[in-house]
Amino acid sequence: MSVVTTVTPLGSYRNDSPYPFCPGCGHKSILDNLNAALVELQVDPAKTVIVSDIGCSGLSDQYFITSAFHGLHGRSVTYATGIKLAQPELTVIVVMGDGGTGIGGTHLLNAARRNIGITVLVFNNFNYGMTGGQHSATTPTGAVTSTTPGGNPERPLDICASVGVNGAGYVWRGTNFDTDLTERISEAILSESFALLDIWELCTAYFVKSNQFTRRAIDSTLEELGFETGVLYRDDRPEYTAAIREAGSSSLGASPDGPQPISSEWTSHLDHPFLIEVAGSAGGRVRSAVRLAAIAAIKSGLFASQRDDYPVTVKTGHSLSRLLLADRPIDYAGPEQPDILVVLTDDGYRKVAGRAKRMTEDAVVYALPQFSAIETPARVVVLDPANLPGRIGKGDLALLALAAVVQNSGVIPIEALRSAVADGPFGESNLAAVAHGVVLAAE
Amino acid sequence: MGCDDNVDVRELTDGSAAIVRGAVDAGCDFFAGYPITPASQILTAMTREMPKSGGVAIQGEDEISSIGMCIGATMAGARAMTATSGPGISLYSENIGMAVMGEVPLVIVDVQRLGPSTGGATTAAQGDVQFVRWGTGGGYPIIALAPSSVPECYTLTMKAFDLAERFRCPVFLLTDKELNLTATTVDIEDYQRVEVRPRSRRSAEASIEPPYSYDPPDAVGAVATYGDPAIVRFTGSTHDERAFISKDPITVGALNEHLVAKIHAHQDEIDMVATDIDPKATTAFLSYGITAGSMREAVRIARADGRRVSAATVHSIWPVPETAIRVVLESHDRVVIGELNHGQYRREIERLAGQGTEVIGVHRNDGTLITPADFLEVLV
Numbered sequence: 001m002s003v004v005t006t007v008t009p010l011g012s013y014r015n016d017s018p019y020p021f022c023p024g025c026g027h028k029s030i031l032d033n034l035n036a037a038l039v040e041l042q043v044d045p046a047k048t049v050i051v052s053d054i055g056c057s058g059l060s061d062q063y064f065i066t067s068a069f070h071g072l073h074g075r076s077v078t079y080a081t082g083i084k085l086a087q088p089e090l091t092v093i094v095v096m097g098d099g100g101t102g103i104g105g106t107h108l109l110n111a112a113r114r115n116i117g118i119t120v121l122v123f124n125n126f127n128y129g130m131t132g133g134q135h136s137a138t139t140p141t142g143a144v145t146s147t148t149p150g151g152n153p154e155r156p157l158d159i160c161a162s163v164g165v166n167g168a169g170y171v172w173r174g175t176n177f178d179t180d181l182t183e184r185i186s187e188a189i190l191s192e193s194f195a196l197l198d199i200w201e202l203c204t205a206y207f208v209k210s211n212q213f214t215r216r217a218i219d220s221t222l223e224e225l226g227f228e229t230g231v232l233y234r235d236d237r238p239e240y241t242a243a244i245r246e247a248g249s250s251s252l253g254a255s256p257d258g259p260q261p262i263s264s265e266w267t268s269h270l271d272h273p274f275l276i277e278v279a280g281s282a283g284g285r286v287r288s289a290v291r292l293a294a295i296a297a298i299k300s301g302l303f304a305s306q307r308d309d310y311p312v313t314v315k316t317g318h319s320l321s322r323l324l325l326a327d328r329p330i331d332y333a334g335p336e337q338p339d340i341l342v343v344l345t346d347d348g349y350r351k352v353a354g355r356a357k358r359m360t361e362d363a364v365v366y367a368l369p370q371f372s373a374i375e376t377p378a379r380v381v382v383l384d385p386a387n388l389p390g391r392i393g394k395g396d397l398a399l400l401a402l403a404a405v406v407q408n409s410g411v412i413p414i415e416a417l418r419s420a421v422a423d424g425p426f427g428e429s430n431l432a433a434v435a436h437g438v439v440l441a442a443e
Numbered sequence: 444m445g446c447d448d449n450v451d452v453r454e455l456t457d458g459s460a461a462i463v464r465g466a467v468d469a470g471c472d473f474f475a476g477y478p479i480t481p482a483s484q485i486l487t488a489m490t491r492e493m494p495k496s497g498g499v500a501i502q503g504e505d506e507i508s509s510i511g512m513c514i515g516a517t518m519a520g521a522r523a524m525t526a527t528s529g530p531g532i533s534l535y536s537e538n539i540g541m542a543v544m545g546e547v548p549l550v551i552v553d554v555q556r557l558g559p560s561t562g563g564a565t566t567a568a569q570g571d572v573q574f575v576r577w578g579t580g581g582g583y584p585i586i587a588l589a590p591s592s593v594p595e596c597y598t599l600t601m602k603a604f605d606l607a608e609r610f611r612c613p614v615f616l617l618t619d620k621e622l623n624l625t626a627t628t629v630d631i632e633d634y635q636r637v638e639v640r641p642r643s644r645r646s647a648e649a650s651i652e653p654p655y656s657y658d659p660p661d662a663v664g665a666v667a668t669y670g671d672p673a674i675v676r677f678t679g680s681t682h683d684e685r686a687f688i689s690k691d692p693i694t695v696g697a698l699n700e701h702l703v704a705k706i707h708a709h710q711d712e713i714d715m716v717a718t719d720i721d722p723k724a725t726t727a728f729l730s731y732g733i734t735a736g737s738m739r740e741a742v743r744i745a746r747a748d749g750r751r752v753s754a755a756t757v758h759s760i761w762p763v764p765e766t767a768i769r770v771v772l773e774s775h776d777r778v779v780i781g782e783l784n785h786g787q788y789r790r791e792i793e794r795l796a797g798q799g800t801e802v803i804g805v806h807r808n809d810g811t812l813i814t815p816a817d818f819l820e821v822l823v
Binding site: 045046047049051059061062065066067068069070071072075077078079080081082083084085086087089090106107109110244245247248249251252253254255256257258259260261262263264291294295297298302303304305306307308309312329330331332333334335336 | 452453454455456460463464467468473475480488491492493494495496497499501503504505507508511512513514515516517518519520521523537538541564565592621624625626627628629630631634669670671672673674675676677678679680686687688736737739740743811812814815
């Protein structure tokens with residue numbers, strides 16, 4: 001089916017409502033320039049989203065016949081980013097004030113770094129007009145506002161430099177009086193990069209009154225600060241929505257991660273919950289050894305759960321891992337007192353010393369020789385790697401000890417453990433560790 | 444999950460993986476989040492999963508931007524999820540309100556950790572129960588689901604997506620460190636799929652159909668999406684049906700009544716309570732989330748010992764499934780509620796309990812789990 005459409009060029013993207021702004025406020029002229037730019041570009045109103053912030057400029061979207069999003073203060077760039085990421089073909093234009101710039105500064109910096117293809121118009125009138133003329137991040141030093149009655153002691157933010165040095169694709173500074181504003185807005189939109197226009201203007205309700213501020217004062221302030229005007233930065237590196245899809249393209253079409261089934265090939269006589277705790281250190285492959293033992297238990301028809309405890313600085317300190325085994329689904333994985341405790345390092349022992357003391361006489365501790373005399377009522381089985389031929393790496397001790405536990409306790413068949421450890425790149429060394437554990441268990 | 448012919452097949456996995464699978468199976472195609480223990484595993488897994496189906500996952504510069512991006516993407520047609528922990532919910536707060544006001548379908552996962560403040564990043568807690576309920580200004584209804592096992596993490600994630608579409612609002616999935624990070628054995632057949640309804644989209648030719656509707660108050664209007672042939676307006680301010688800002692009391696009253704009515708009038712579509720009633724028991728245990736696991740173990744131990752007890756697991760904690768909970772309260776002399784906080788949900792149960800029913804709280808807030816023994820101690 002062919003569809004014939006007649007495209008009538010739009011003469012305006014404004015609706016019939018008159019602007020709500022104060023006499024002399026710069027917002028009207030900026031929006032007229034935006035409208036002129038949209039007319040020049042003949043964008044599709046439905047595929048153009050004006051994202052407005054909070055403040056007087058936040059009212060702007062309601063005077064256009066385009067799509068619109070009116071969100072929270074300072075967060076307009078985040079909504080614009082989400083819209084653009086979901087539908088890169090949309091034209092997304094953010095309208096925000098110097099207030100939104102201050103509170104949402106991190107979003108501007110990060111949008112610039114990403115070079116996401118949105119256009120940001122900053123209506124910069126040096127104060128908060130909607131809430132009573134308070135100072136903003138761009139208020140010139142010395143200026144009087146309702147919150148700087150003695151003159152502003154802060155330095156104004158150089159918005160353009162901030163986004164410019166951080167990778168924005170297009171950055172322009174000027175005033176709403178500039179005759180090329182329409183052209184610059186069009187250019188920014190067409191740049192299809194992160195584009196920001198820092199548009200200086202007058203707030204006649206507050207800033208003009210408090211500071212006898214004029215159009216000429218804008219120019220002298222720019223000069224005093226040494227802020228350049230015009231197109232200040234251009235960068236044609238890849239736009240973000242394309243870049244993030246490119247970065248993910250190698251996995252496009254791959255199957256989602258599904259369950260990794262383990263079938264039970266062995267059986268276990270275990271008929272009650274049984275807790276094995278391994279107390280070692282970072283780098284000792286404690287967690288991976290316990291995971292292999294958990295898989296071995298599942299291969300033996302049991303249910304297993306694994307709870308780990310380690311410091312947030314993962315490469316140092318203790319590494320505890322608790323393996324709970326049961327003959328039925330585990331609803332509560334939190335019992336405290338282990339039936340078997342494996343002590344491998346000082347870091348680990350310090351964390352479990354209390355539990356070792358509270359163990360019962362029918363519980364068992366498997367310990368390296370230096371922990372043979374620890375305080376515990378439990379029976380202590382000493383595992384001495386020195387009795388083995390060759391040197392045993394510290395990364396193999398956890399699995400070696402677990403093999404000894406499995407061999408001696410009989411909670412699961414040692415064949416199940418062998419089967420669980422044999423897969424993967426460490427299969428061979430894992431099997432050697434299990435064999436060593438079986439040897440030590442026999443002593 | 445297509446494994447029905449392998450009934451005995453199990454896997455070793457955790458709640459984080461189940462949530463991610465649930466999201467993928469629900470058709471989630473946008474994720475934004477900021478790293479935080481114990482929710483980071485969801486972020487990293489979603490980063491891996493989303494590009495496989497052409498979706499997008501992005502690490503925001505903070506939590507505010509993460510939920511903001513999700514809201515923007517949703518309005519541009521995406522099915523979005525974000526995940527964080529209590530400290531991140533604090534930063535989501537204002538945007539949660541905006542998602543309520545703007546009627547944005549969105550799934551928010553809160554993997555609870557011990558608070559307040561930074562608290563204990565790797566310690567279990569259920570301290571955000573009232574926080575997610577009242578965590579934004581205005582006080583409007585919130586839907587929150589609380590899985591109590593790894594398979595339920597999968598199922599209720601899908602359900603959360605479905606409810607978000609049904610009611611056009613943010614839906615919380617409230618889990619915790621223990622559920623998300625403890626690897627456990629799951630029967631693969633226990634993953635129950637939920638049908639996730641497609642988004643009700645404004646018809647393409649309806650160029651003048653407004654993006655919102657308040658009449659009748661409980662009706663949920665179709666979502667207008669950026670990129671549709673007609674323009675779309677969205678606002679977080681009080682607004683008329685065309686999304687123009689309004690302060691007119693009749694308009695604003697209708698809007699706010701709608702936000703309440705659309706959920707309250709259809710609570711039967713949300714309520715989920717799994718009950719295990721012994722008609723001869725005088726005591727019932729009631730719990731939710733990870734603590735419901737301890738409760739079920741306590742019930743097993745008690746019954747093996749010949750003691751009579753009932754149990755109820757609340758899966759839809761907000762809005763409070765009052766009808767089902769009242770049934771439990773009215774049929775028992777005592778209801779014992781267990782939770783990892785100082786009584787945040789107990790107050791809801793007490794509110795519902797009649798004169799004849801005693802409500803007893805079992806609480807811990809020290810980073811350790813409530814044990815089956817903690818429940819059994821009360822069962823004398």
